[in-house]
Amino acid sequence: MKRKTDFIMQNVAGENLLVPLGARMMDLNGLITLNDTAACVWELLAQERTLAELASAVAERFDVTPKLARDDVQTFMDEIAKMGLLES
Secondary structure (H helix, E strand, O other), rough: OEEEEEEEEEEEOOOOEEEOOOOOOHOOOOOEOOHHHHHHHHHHHHOOOOHHHHHHHHHHHHOOHHHHHHHHHHHHHHHHHHHHOOOO
16 A cells, blocks of 8 residues: 655644645645554555554554554545545
């Protein structure tokens, strides 16, 4: 899995925001705010990654169990897939 390049993450006043670029600006009705875990996963998705790789990185960085990390990453991946933010 890898993220599309038509969004960038910006930190504004301590909030991690996904900002659409180009034509995507017209498609989005609002901003996407990411918590620290989602922001970490978004950054990792700059390169092709498996769910297992993402979950392992989250578990290590945030000191959570592998199962919790996998569940959280899967939820985030499902959400951004619905929004069309992942490459096919």
